Amino acid sequence: MLDAWWFWLFVAVMVFWSVGAYRRLVGLRTAVNKQFAVLEELMLRYQALVQEATTAAVTSPSGWQTAVSPELGASHWTRLQVAANLSAMALARMQEHPLDPSSSIALVATSRDLQAAWEALTHPDVYYVSVPAELTQRWAELGISIQPDLQRFNQAIINYNDAIDMFPATWMARLFKFKPGRILE
Template sequence: MSSGETLLLAIAAVLVFWAVGAYNRLVRLRHEIARACAPLEAQVRQRDAALRAWVGALRPVLEGADTPADAVLAAADQVLVALDRLRLRPTSARAAASLRLADDTLSAARERLLAELPSHLHSPRLSGASLEVAGPAEELAAAASALGFSRAQFNATVDQYNEAVLQFPTVLIASLFGFRAAGPL
């Protein structure tokens, strides 16, 4: 074997090892997104339970104005459906956008419900109805805070994966094997 053939063989071996390493890195980062989806799912479900308890505590106070409460529960159902889609395909940008949109819809519905609340629930002097709502409201606030942390971790993992997918020369391996950029929340 001539020195030119040996050099060519060495270059080919280095390229193959690099390609295998780049592919394995992309697979590992994609799996990390799936792993980051599990705590996110748990926090969304915990917030959902707290939200439903909060709405249940508010129903007697709303005095027949069920429409805003029903809108919150319908939006919460949409969030759970979008979450199930994301759980099945955690790197899908479309599934992440769907969950983001459903969460925005839920936030808007909650704001409309808060606007409907009687003024005595907002006063610093707690009435009996305010005391009944305070516990579920605190649980909801804690669940929302924990969800924010899980969402930040998920987004950081997605950003790391997306950087790897778009980085040259790894982008060549990514396009060859169908790795696509994931969607943040």
């Protein structure tokens, strides 16, 4: 059997196929990491906006205090800062493990909390807290500008997951412990 030419042809084809499948999976995983690096840079801008808004609130003539009810304004600012800190921690964890589903779930949840905290702070019913209009505008613009990169990241995850699910590449994925990722919703 070892003298048969077809056996060695089969071994050569399998070796080359295995190397090619592995390189494709590694390349797709690298593409996910690159897309996340771009997305991360944009998501860090939210942290900068929160910092600018907090600084603007602290340096305003009334500071955290308001004439109507000091504790109401402080609770909104505290909620925003806590949400920003949790979002930054989730972002750091996602940076280490961009394909880990639990990292994705945590980042999505903390990003939603951050968005909810911002919306609560800038809601018209919260008339006793003032956020500069420029910062509110920049927040809205960032939300729009992040969408294309978020879609590219999600598409990279989908491509990676599809490659792992393809029949022969599934064996390589299992052998080298390539786990599917989760898209950011």
